[in-house]
Amino acid sequence: MPPAPSDRPSNPPFDRPFDLLVVGDANPDVVLGPVPRDLAYGQREQLVERADLVLGGSAAIMACGAARLGLRVAFAGRVGDDPAGAFVRTALTARGVDTSALTTDPELATPLTAVLTRGADRAILTAPGCLAATGPGDVPDALLAGTRHVHAASFFLMPRLAGALAEVFARARELGATTSLDTNDDPSGRWDPELLDPVLNVTDQLLPNAAEARALTGVARGVAEAAAALARRGPLVVVKNSAEGALAHDGTRVTAAPALPVEPLDTVGAGDSFDAGFVAAVLRGLGLADALAVAAVCGSLSTRGRGGTEAQPTWDEAVARVPGAGASEARGVTGVTGITGVTGVSA
Numbered sequence: 362m363p364p365a366p367s368d369r370p371s372n373p374p375f376d377r378p379f380d381l382l383v384v385g386d387a388n389p390d391v392v393l394g395p396v397p398r399d400l401a402y403g404q405r406e407q408l409v410e411r412a413d414l415v416l417g418g419s420a421a422i423m424a425c426g427a428a429r430l431g432l433r434v435a436f437a438g439r440v441g442d443d444p445a446g447a448f449v450r451t452a453l454t455a456r457g458v459d460t461s462a463l464t465t466d467p468e469l470a471t472p473l474t475a476v477l478t479r480g481a482d483r484a485i486l487t488a489p490g491c492l493a494a495t496g497p498g499d500v501p502d503a504l505l506a507g508t509r510h511v512h513a514a515s516f517f518l519m520p521r522l523a524g525a526l527a528e529v530f531a532r533a534r535e536l537g538a539t540t541s542l543d544t545n546d547d548p549s550g551r552w553d554p555e556l557l558d559p560v561l562n563v564t565d566q567l568l569p570n571a572a573e574a575r576a577l578t579g580v581a582r583g584v585a586e587a588a589a590a591l592a593r594r595g596p597l598v599v600v601k602n603s604a605e606g607a608l609a610h611d612g613t614r615v616t617a618a619p620a621l622p623v624e625p626l627d628t629v630g631a632g633d634s635f636d637a638g639f640v641a642a643v644l645r646g647l648g649l650a651d652a653l654a655v656a657a658v659c660g661s662l663s664t665r666g667r668g669g670t671e672a673q674p675t676w677d678e679a680v681a682r683v684p685g686a687g688a689s690e691a692r693g694v695t696g697v698t699g700i701t702g703v704t705g706v707s708a
């Protein structure tokens with residue numbers, strides 16, 4: 362039986378080489394848009410204002426966001442032996458993310474995603490390539506032992522990893538780390554509770570967006586109600602809700618935080634940048650309300666740039682937008698200084 366959330370250490374040990382290990386997907390995103398309302402077939406050439414080739418994948422964007430916030434981050438996952446894989450490796454390394462556990466699959470291609478944007482909305486087309494081959498063997502035990510926190514993303518895109526993620530998280534917890542999960546969308550529409558529930562038993566923080574929270578609970582409900590239903594399945598639940606901000610349910614209470622009013626260039630990676638903000642804030646010892654507020658700001662600020670990682674904020678930029686969060690950190694319960702290189706990071 363896993364320990365109840367309240368029995369879990371909220372402040373995992375500092376004496377580790379990494380604050381965060383991110384497990385999951387990494388691929389190039391081609392972000393195109395704004396696309397016309399009626400996308401035409403029949404070999405019609407249609408011009409869009411802009412296209413950018415950027416680092417994508419929920420896990421990769423989250424890792425970059427966390428690194429920019431000052432965390433020491435390692436990435437575990439898989440790319441193909443191809444130019445797209447080299448692009449991913451270079452982009453992660455450029456942001457200071459350790460890629461020694463980014464495996465090169467000898468046969469399968471690096472995943473590729475086209476993101477078609479229209480205002481704040483987007484359609485996402487992904488060829489999963491080697492994602493489906495990503496498995497628990499891609500997550501070295503030495504990294505689980507060497508990190509304070511493990512975050513997994515894109516659960517439903519990686520069936521082999523999904524089926525073993527409960528064991529990976531249980532092992533991480535046994536070694537003293539905390540865990541978080543952003544399922545992201547399920548393209549199959551099944552949202553299989555038999556696959557997910559064993560993982561929720563060993564997940565400290567579940568971080569879906571509003572549509573995912575509703576889909577995971579199986580019935581159309583309000584966001585707070587969906588969050589409550591998910592919280593009954595184990596973790597602290599944090600639901601991202603676009604321009605509305607976000608709310609958390611700890612099994613007893615709802616806490617909410619607003620988004621920052623921004624004019625988004627595109628919202629690609631907003632949820633992943635939010636996840637980075639939330640995990641960074643909790644690891645730095647902020648309480649739930651402040652962590653949620655910092656996370657919402659990180660999501661909003663990330664929409665100022667194209668693609669997922671360009672406009673991710675530093676820690677100082679994020680806390681400057683949250684009255685009182687800097688003070689609550691300074692009061693800190695936590696030994697925040699255990700995170701090296703955090704203060705004054707300006708990357």
Ligand SMILES: Nc1ncnc2c1ncn2[C@@H]1O[C@H](COP(=O)(O)OP(=O)(O)O)[C@@H](O)[C@H]1O
Pocket residue numbers: 481569570571600601602603604605606607619620621622623625628629630631632633635656657658659660661664
């Ligand atoms: N249009 C927007 N305006 C302001 N903030 C936004 C906007 N869209 C997203 N955000 C911020 O980013 C966070 C995550 O975005 P959301 O779209 O809910 O997640 P996801 O990208 O996973 O679908 C939100 O909680 C909010 O703080």
Ligand SMILES: [Mg+2]
Pocket residue numbers: 419543545546569570632633
């Ligand atoms: Mg998301």
